[in-house]
Amino acid sequence: MYLYLIFLTGLVLFIVLFSLIFRKYTAGFKPENNQISYEASADIVGQQIRKISSRPFLFGLEDNLVSDEDFYFDDVNFYAIDNKQQRKAVFPLADIIELSKTSLTITNDRVWQVIIQKADNHKIVFKFTHNYTLWNKDFVKFYKKIAQTNPAAIKSKWSLWTM
Numbered sequence: 001m002y003l004y005l006i007f008l009t010g011l012v013l014f015i016v017l018f019s020l021i022f023r024k025y026t027a028g029f030k031p032e033n034n035q036i037s038y039e040a041s042a043d044i045v046g047q048q049i050r051k052i053s054s055r056p057f058l059f060g061l062e063d064n065l066v067s068d069e070d071f072y073f074d075d076v077n078f079y080a081i082d083n084k085q086q087r088k089a090v091f092p093l094a095d096i097i098e099l100s101k102t103s104l105t106i107t108n109d110r111v112w113q114v115i116i117q118k119a120d121n122h123k124i125v126f127k128f129t130h131n132y133t134l135w136n137k138d139f140v141k142f143y144k145k146i147a148q149t150n151p152a153a154i155k156s157k158w159s160l161w162t163m
Contacts, residue, residue, distance in 0.1 A: 039087065039088060039089070039090075040086065040087060040088075048074055048075075049072040049073065049074045049079060050072060050073060050074070050138035050141065050142070051070060051071070051072050051131060051138060052071050052072065052073060052128075052130060052131060052138050052139045052142045053069075053070055053071040053128035053129065053130065053131060054109070054128075054129050054130065054131035055070075055129075056106040056107050056109050056129045066106075066111060066127050066128050066129060067080075067126045067127050067128055068082060068084070069081055069082045069089075069126065069128075070082075070083060071114070071126065071128055073093065073138075073142050073145065075145070076092065076093060077090050077091060077092055077093060078090075078091045078092070078093055078095075078096060078114070078116070079091075080126060091116050091124075093145060093146065093149045093150075094149055094150060095116050095117055095118070096114055096115070096116055096146055096149075096150060096153050097115050097116065097117045097123075097150070097152075097153050098113070098114070098115035098153055098155050099112065099113075099114055099115075099143065099146050099153055099154055099155065099156070100112065100113055100154075100155035100156040101113075101156040102127065106129060109129040109130070110129065110130070111127055111128070111129055112127070112128060112129070112130055112156075113125055113126065113127045113128075114126045114128075140158065143158050
């Protein structure tokens with residue numbers, strides 16, 4: 001009887017300690033982009049945009065680590081689309097000043113970040129995991145497009161072995 005009580009108490013203390021440590025080390029990792037001007041999300045299915053992000057699964061903990069939006073691009077723009085609130089933000093690819101890997105990996109997917117410099121000199125940071133697969137190579141196309149548009153923006157080398 002006492003053994004079960006000790007085990008249950010230890011389990012509860014472990015969960016509390018794990019959540020406190022997780023909050024401490026992930027605080028500030030997910031960017032809060034309050035200065036983004038979103039517009040109503042029109043139907044973009046007819047446009048030639050390519051999705052570059054995926055949503056990792058970590059039992060809800062990923063909500064503290066990656067941005068809420070889905071990310072797309074075309075030849076001219078980068079799109080942040082919030083499907084929950086049906087809105088989108090559009091940024092020119094030339095405004096991207098950094099594309100880099102972070103040190104965090106969620107279920108073997110590296111978290112990448114895109115930093116965009118707005119005209120009024122403030123920066124917007126988006127963090128996401130790529131959706132690169134054997135059949136979907138849109139993230140590599142996005143990487144090469146940024147390297148072509150602004151080579152100084154590429155801060156991390158992409159390869160199949162270090163994605």
